[in-house]
Amino acid sequence: MPTPARLHVAHALHEVFGERARVPDIWDRDLGEDAHLAQALLGLCLRRWGRLQAWVKPRLKDPDRGVPLGTQVALAMGLAQLAWLPGVGDHAAVHEAVELAATRDLGFAPHKGLVNAILRRAAKDRPALAAELEALPAALDRPPAARRALEAALAPHGAGHGASLGVGDELEALWTRLQQPPRPAFRSLRGEAPDGLAPDPDLPGCLRLEEGAPFPRPWLESGAGMVQDRSSQALLAYAWDRPVARILDACAAPGGKTTTLALRHPGAALTALEVHPRRAARLRQTLQQRGVAAEVIQADAAEWLETTEAAFDLILLDAPCSGSGTLQKHPEWPWLAHDDLPRLTGLQRRLLAAAAERLAPGGLLIYAVCSWLPEEGSAHREWLAEARPDLRPAEVWPASLDAPAPGGALRAGFRPHPLRWEGEGFQGFAVARPR
Structure with missing residues (x-):
C-alpha cells in the first residue's frame, strides 16, 4: 500500500x-x-x-x-x-x-x-x-488557458514595460516566475510578531517569512496574526480620508480583508456577507478569535444587495472570479475546465450594479478580482462608467504599482505589474459617489 x-x-x-x-x-x-x-x-x-x-x-x-x-x-x-x-x-x-x-x-x-x-x-x-x-x-506545461492568462496579465503594461524584454520573452519570464512556489505574506494583528518574520521593505505592515524560518502556525492559530497575500494587503492600503461609519464586505470569507477593514476603520459598523453556511460559520469564528466586531450574514450577496435598503460609506466587492491570478498558488489552474466564465462575468456585473445602488453619498466602492482576464475587470469598469455616470473614479492607489509614475501619484485602478510585483494577480478599480 x-x-x-x-x-x-x-x-x-x-x-x-x-x-x-x-x-x-x-x-x-x-x-x-x-x-x-x-x-x-x-x-x-x-x-x-x-x-x-x-x-x-x-x-x-x-x-x-x-x-x-x-x-x-x-x-x-x-x-x-x-x-x-x-x-x-x-x-x-x-x-x-x-x-x-x-x-x-x-x-x-x-x-x-x-x-x-x-x-x-x-x-x-x-x-x-x-x-x-x-x-x-x-x-x-501550459495549456491554452495558461497562455491566455499570461497574455492578459502583460497586455495592460505594454511589451517590454519595466523589464526591457519583448512580448515572447516577457511571457516566458512571467511563466518562469509563476512556477516557483509563492512566499507567504503575513500581517500582525496584536502583540509582537514571532521570530522569523521580517518587515516587507516595499509594503508597510506586511511581514515576510525569512529563509529557513519555521512557518508560524501557533501564532496564526492564536489569532495574533494572519496570512494575507501582498496583493490583498496593497489593495486595502487605499488612500481615503472621508468619514466611514458603515462598511460592507460583500464576499467576506475567509475573513482576511474583513479583518483589515476593521483595523483601518475602528468604530465603524461592519457587515460581512457569505453565502455558504460552513464558510459563514468559519468566518464568525475567525473574526471572533481576532477580536473583530462584525455582523456576519449568511446570504447570497447579489440577492441581499438587491433587497436591502441599507447604505454604506465603504463597500468592498472582492467578487467570485476565474482565479487566473492565483496561478502561482494554484498550479492546477491551467488544467481546469474554465467553462463557467460567462456565468462568472454575469454574476460580477450583477453584484457590481447592486453594490453601486447601496453606496451612500460620499462613499467609496472598491471592486476587485484575483484575475488577469479583461472581461472580469477592465470591461466592468468601462460598463459601470456608462451605466452609472453619477459615480466618479476614485484615485486611491499608488500609480507605482502599475507603472513608473511621479512620486505620490494615485490612480483609480489597481493592477500591479506581474513582472515587478511579487503577489497574486489582482485587478480592481474604485469609484466614489459624490455628496
Whole structure:
C-alpha cells in the first residue's frame, strides 16, 4: 500500500485531471510532517505535468494509444521524485509508484509492470532524467488557458514595460516566475510578531517569512496574526480620508480583508456577507478569535444587495472570479475546465450594479478580482462608467504599482505589474459617489 502522503497526492491529481476540479484547500490536513513531501510532490506534478507525459510517450509500446489516467499519475509521481526530490530513495520512488499503479481506485493494475520497467530504467541515472525533463519545452506545461492568462496579465503594461524584454520573452519570464512556489505574506494583528518574520521593505505592515524560518502556525492559530497575500494587503492600503461609519464586505470569507477593514476603520459598523453556511460559520469564528466586531450574514450577496435598503460609506466587492491570478498558488489552474466564465462575468456585473445602488453619498466602492482576464475587470469598469455616470473614479492607489509614475501619484485602478510585483494577480478599480 502506498504511503498516505502519496495517496493524498494521487487523489488530488485524479481530481484535477479526471474531474477538472480544484485541489481542495485542506487536501493535506491529516498528513502531519509528511505534508511537506506531499506538497512538494503535488506541486512538481502539477507544474511539470505536460513534460512528464511527453517524456513517457516515446517510451510506450504504442505511443499514439495513450494510457489510463491511473498509469499517468503513477508514472508522473515516480518520475518527479526521481528527477527533483533527491531526498527520496530510488526504491521508495519506484516501489510506491508501482504499488499505486496496482491500487484499484487510483491505478490501472495491468500496467503495474509497465510502470516498474519505465521507472527502473529512469532511476539508473537520475541527473540525466532531470536534465532530459528540463530540456523539454516549457510550453508543454501550459495549456491554452495558461497562455491566455499570461497574455492578459502583460497586455495592460505594454511589451517590454519595466523589464526591457519583448512580448515572447516577457511571457516566458512571467511563466518562469509563476512556477516557483509563492512566499507567504503575513500581517500582525496584536502583540509582537514571532521570530522569523521580517518587515516587507516595499509594503508597510506586511511581514515576510525569512529563509529557513519555521512557518508560524501557533501564532496564526492564536489569532495574533494572519496570512494575507501582498496583493490583498496593497489593495486595502487605499488612500481615503472621508468619514466611514458603515462598511460592507460583500464576499467576506475567509475573513482576511474583513479583518483589515476593521483595523483601518475602528468604530465603524461592519457587515460581512457569505453565502455558504460552513464558510459563514468559519468566518464568525475567525473574526471572533481576532477580536473583530462584525455582523456576519449568511446570504447570497447579489440577492441581499438587491433587497436591502441599507447604505454604506465603504463597500468592498472582492467578487467570485476565474482565479487566473492565483496561478502561482494554484498550479492546477491551467488544467481546469474554465467553462463557467460567462456565468462568472454575469454574476460580477450583477453584484457590481447592486453594490453601486447601496453606496451612500460620499462613499467609496472598491471592486476587485484575483484575475488577469479583461472581461472580469477592465470591461466592468468601462460598463459601470456608462451605466452609472453619477459615480466618479476614485484615485486611491499608488500609480507605482502599475507603472513608473511621479512620486505620490494615485490612480483609480489597481493592477500591479506581474513582472515587478511579487503577489497574486489582482485587478480592481474604485469609484466614489459624490455628496
